[in-house]
Amino acid sequence: MRLFFSSFLLLIGCFHKEDEIVLLNVSYDPTRELYSQINQSYQKFRSSQKKVRILQSHGGSSKQAGYILAGLRADVVSLAMQTDIDKIAQKGFIEKNWREKKPNQSTPFYSTVVFLVRETNPKKIFDWKDLTQPNIQVITPSPKTSGGGKWNFLAAYGYFLNQDSRTAIQQVKKLYENVPILDTSSRSSASTFIQRKIGDVLIIWENEALLALKESKDQKFEIIYPSMSIYAQPMIAVVNRTVKLKNTEEEANMYLDYLYTKEAQEIIAQNGYRPIDKEIYEKYKNIYKEINLFKVEEVFKSWEEVNKKIFSDGNLLDEVLK
Amino acid sequence: MNSPIYYSKKIKFFIIFYTIVYLVIIVIIPLSSIFFKSSELNLEKFFSIAFNLRSLYAYKLSFLSSLFSAFINSIFGLITAWVLVRYDFLGKKFFDTIIDFPIALPTAVAGLTFGNLYSKEGEMGKLLGFQISYTPIAVVIVLTFVSLPFVVRSIQPVLEDMDLELEQAAASLGANPIQTFFYVTLPYLFPAWLTGFILSFARGIGEYGSVIFVSGNIPYFTEISPLLVVMRLEQFDYAGASAIALVLLTFSFCLLVLLNILENWTKIK
Amino acid sequence: MKSSKLVKFFLIGIMILFLGIFVVLPMISLLVNAFKEGLKVYFNAIVHPETLHALQLNLIVAVFSIPLNLFFGVVCAILISRFEFRAKNILLTLIDLPFSVSAVISGLIFILVFGLDGWLGKWIEEKGFQVIFATPGIVLATIFVTFPFIVREVLPVLEASGDEEEQAAFTLGANSLQIFYYITLPKIKWGLLYGVILSTARVMGEYGAVSLVSGHISGLTDTLPLRIDKLYNEYQVTSAFAVSTILVGFAFVTLMLKLFIEQLKRKSHS
Numbered sequence: 001m002r003l004f005f006s007s008f009l010l011l012i013g014c015f016h017k018e019d020e021i022v023l024l025n026v027s028y029d030p031t032r033e034l035y036s037q038i039n040q041s042y043q044k045f046r047s048s049q050k051k052v053r054i055l056q057s058h059g060g061s062s063k064q065a066g067y068i069l070a071g072l073r074a075d076v077v078s079l080a081m082q083t084d085i086d087k088i089a090q091k092g093f094i095e096k097n098w099r100e101k102k103p104n105q106s107t108p109f110y111s112t113v114v115f116l117v118r119e120t121n122p123k124k125i126f127d128w129k130d131l132t133q134p135n136i137q138v139i140t141p142s143p144k145t146s147g148g149g150k151w152n153f154l155a156a157y158g159y160f161l162n163q164d165s166r167t168a169i170q171q172v173k174k175l176y177e178n179v180p181i182l183d184t185s186s187r188s189s190a191s192t193f194i195q196r197k198i199g200d201v202l203i204i205w206e207n208e209a210l211l212a213l214k215e216s217k218d219q220k221f222e223i224i225y226p227s228m229s230i231y232a233q234p235m236i237a238v239v240n241r242t243v244k245l246k247n248t249e250e251e252a253n254m255y256l257d258y259l260y261t262k263e264a265q266e267i268i269a270q271n272g273y274r275p276i277d278k279e280i281y282e283k284y285k286n287i288y289k290e291i292n293l294f295k296v297e298e299v300f301k302s303w304e305e306v307n308k309k310i311f312s313d314g315n316l317l318d319e320v321l322k
Numbered sequence: 323m324n325s326p327i328y329y330s331k332k333i334k335f336f337i338i339f340y341t342i343v344y345l346v347i348i349v350i351i352p353l354s355s356i357f358f359k360s361s362e363l364n365l366e367k368f369f370s371i372a373f374n375l376r377s378l379y380a381y382k383l384s385f386l387s388s389l390f391s392a393f394i395n396s397i398f399g400l401i402t403a404w405v406l407v408r409y410d411f412l413g414k415k416f417f418d419t420i421i422d423f424p425i426a427l428p429t430a431v432a433g434l435t436f437g438n439l440y441s442k443e444g445e446m447g448k449l450l451g452f453q454i455s456y457t458p459i460a461v462v463i464v465l466t467f468v469s470l471p472f473v474v475r476s477i478q479p480v481l482e483d484m485d486l487e488l489e490q491a492a493a494s495l496g497a498n499p500i501q502t503f504f505y506v507t508l509p510y511l512f513p514a515w516l517t518g519f520i521l522s523f524a525r526g527i528g529e530y531g532s533v534i535f536v537s538g539n540i541p542y543f544t545e546i547s548p549l550l551v552v553m554r555l556e557q558f559d560y561a562g563a564s565a566i567a568l569v570l571l572t573f574s575f576c577l578l579v580l581l582n583i584l585e586n587w588t589k590i591k
Numbered sequence: 592m593k594s595s596k597l598v599k600f601f602l603i604g605i606m607i608l609f610l611g612i613f614v615v616l617p618m619i620s621l622l623v624n625a626f627k628e629g630l631k632v633y634f635n636a637i638v639h640p641e642t643l644h645a646l647q648l649n650l651i652v653a654v655f656s657i658p659l660n661l662f663f664g665v666v667c668a669i670l671i672s673r674f675e676f677r678a679k680n681i682l683l684t685l686i687d688l689p690f691s692v693s694a695v696i697s698g699l700i701f702i703l704v705f706g707l708d709g710w711l712g713k714w715i716e717e718k719g720f721q722v723i724f725a726t727p728g729i730v731l732a733t734i735f736v737t738f739p740f741i742v743r744e745v746l747p748v749l750e751a752s753g754d755e756e757e758q759a760a761f762t763l764g765a766n767s768l769q770i771f772y773y774i775t776l777p778k779i780k781w782g783l784l785y786g787v788i789l790s791t792a793r794v795m796g797e798y799g800a801v802s803l804v805s806g807h808i809s810g811l812t813d814t815l816p817l818r819i820d821k822l823y824n825e826y827q828v829t830s831a832f833a834v835s836t837i838l839v840g841f842a843f844v845t846l847m848l849k850l851f852i853e854q855l856k857r858k859s860h861s
């Protein structure tokens with residue numbers, strides 16, 4: 001019996017071929033299609049020198065971070081926000097100064113938060129303040145489990161603080177009172193709005209909105225850009241703990257560096273994300289609308305502040321969701 | 323301990339040893355981890371997580387929706403078992419077989435299907451006109467599906483074994499069919515019926531995979547208890563997740579103990 | 592007897608309505624949705640490499656977990672039915688516990704034990720193995736959720752039949768293993784078969800517990816239910832339903848087998 005039991009632990013090792021390098025990229029929810037294409041491109045790019053296989057795991061950003069801490073052997077992470085990667089770094093899995101390791105503060109692409117509404121925009125939704133009106137149903141993912149959910153929250157909060165800092169919290173509360181369903185991840189929210197046809201407006205990543213326009217076959221949607229929104233920065237990092245274990249440090253770094261190349265930036269733009277490469281951005285400029293974007297540090301002082309005062313247990317987020 | 327004489331000492335030892343070891347490794351150690359993890363919290367923190375308002379609402383939803391679905395299954399399960407055992411008709415085999423479908427099907431598929439069916443665009447959603455998906459009603463419907471077999475399959479064998487002479491005796495003493503049913507048949511079936519109810523109920527409380535597709539996850543309204551555990555897990559708050567899990571586990575355990583007492587009671591009878 | 596005919600029709604009608612709404616309708620809905628976009632999309636979904644790998648993973652998990660549970664199920668059932676001891680009730684409750692405990696909890700406990708922060712996590716990693724977020728973890732969680740099935744099927748059979756035959760064989764000089772193989776095993780074979788069928792169905796379909804311990808690595812640790820979830824999340828709802836039909840087909844086969852066994856059983860008893 002024991003022989004039987006231990007033999008299958010060994011079986012797992014047999015799934016890898018010896019001359020192949022396998023990397024696991026643990027990412028947040030909406031990047032499924034993006035990395036599917038990037039990985040194909042990367043594998044082809046490396047094929048002349050080495051056989052590389054990139055595996056993907058997707059889920060709510062904070063959830064994925066939690067899994068990595070529980071033992072999910074990610075070689076690299078590509079998560080929705082800095083705090084999720086910081087959480088992993090805090091436990092020593094990632095180097096403390098990870099942000100400086102890659103160009104642009106480890107941000108190969110950025111995005112923002114926009115609204116997706118039904119064809120002809122019957123409820124006349126044009127800006128954040130319209131979301132607090134009665135009889136409007138807002139779909140947004142749960143800020144507790146979803147990176148996108150957190151960005152949406154901060155974008156809304158930032159806007160209301162800008163309007164009138166005294167009533168900001170109440171306004172945010174009103175917005176969330178209009179939310180009938182809090183899905184656990186960005187993609188689930190999008191599914192709820194698109195497949196299940198629930199809600200009047202979906203607060204979502206810009207790239208998700210663009211994807212929805214492309215993918216929806218039997219429905220038409222419109223993207224509404226609010227007067228201002230947040231500079232949403234998904235970030236990447238090498239998980240030092242894993243790459244040391246698996247001896248994949250070199251390949252992992254090469255993979256992340258690849259995200260900054262022209263090929264990858266093109267794929268990124270084609271998928272609706274905003275590339276940081278200025279040339280590519282110019283080329284695809286027409287997809288995006290110019291929008292007033294604020295950075296987290298501008299409005300909220302710092303990510304530590306955000307985590308401490310807003311997202312951690314018992315603080316602003318819990319207050320708002322009551 | 324009394325053991326059969328026809329097994330050699332070595333075999334007897336193996337049987338006892340193997341059972342204990344297997345159970346310890348597979349059941350006891352993993353389950354005890356919940357106790358240990360939640361004990362990392364001091365009493366105050368434990369209560370603030372396991373019994374805060376949001377958790378209480380989640381327990382209430384899980385509890386009530388399981389209760390309702392168990393109830394629905396009890397009534398219709400009894401009828402179904404009765405019909406299948408006592409009557410003969412075309413297609414009986416078909417209906418008898420599909421009862422086990424909910425057990426054989428993965429919970430996620432059930433969730434997907436019901437979520438689709440009862441959404442605004444689904445056939446049932448359109449038929450009934452009002453919003454069902456993402457309300458507690460949808461949760462009850464899905465739970466009814468998932469735990470459907472329990473009541474039927476608990477009552478069926480007992481009903482099949484039941485000696486018709488009991489009912490005939492009552493009839494010969496002058497009881498009409500309704501009286502016979504309520505005073506003879508029902509009491510006879512009651513333990514099995516209750517067993518099915520409890521099983522159905524216990525299943526409903528812990529159900530996650532299917533419900534998550536149809537519940538809205540709005541705190542204090544449509545959040546189910548297992549979701550709270552998952553959320554804590556995703557925030558890497560293992561102790562908190564364990565705390566809530568402990569509450570659910572204790573509840574399941576109590577139900578099981580109740581069930582066992584019931585089974586012993588019927589054996590004595 | 593006219594009133595009883597009425598009652599009969601009424602009751603049958605209720606049953607048909609109930610099962611129709613709660614079982615037949617969803618099944619039809621599932622099938623309709625799977626084929627909504629035509630046969631081509633359906634087949635593409637089924638033969639997609641990730642789907643096939645998920646199927647393979649499910650089968651691997653089954654191959655490992657079912658024999659283990661089978662062996663334990665028989666041994667445990669013998670222990671409970673043939674031995675006398677006081678802790679029997681506790682044993683029975685323990686056995687039923689995985690059955691009634693939430694799938695989420697079933698997954699949580701294995702993260703607690705085998706996760707990096709858990710009891711065995713660091714030790715396992717040092718030894719170079721991976722349990723959680725890899726196949727072994729999925730197998731363990733599956734073993735946990737499915738092991739009551741076989742015990743619960745074999746036990747009643749053993750309890751119903753006495754052990755006179757075993758005792759007789761003993762007096763005739765048979766040893767323990769012979770007694771088991773020639774006397775006990777034939778008695779329990781139907782219960783055993785049925786338990787295996789149920790376990791297999793559950794192994795293929797388990798979602799909640801596996802969802803927590805698998806890590807969702809596409810092409811590596813996605814089982815069929817997880818693959819369905821993934822397809823749903825990638826806007827490929829029709830494909831999700833298409834892959835679901837694999838599991839529905841499996842459930843169907845399970846039920847047919849069960850019917851078949853019952854026929855055989857009836858034949859062998861008459």
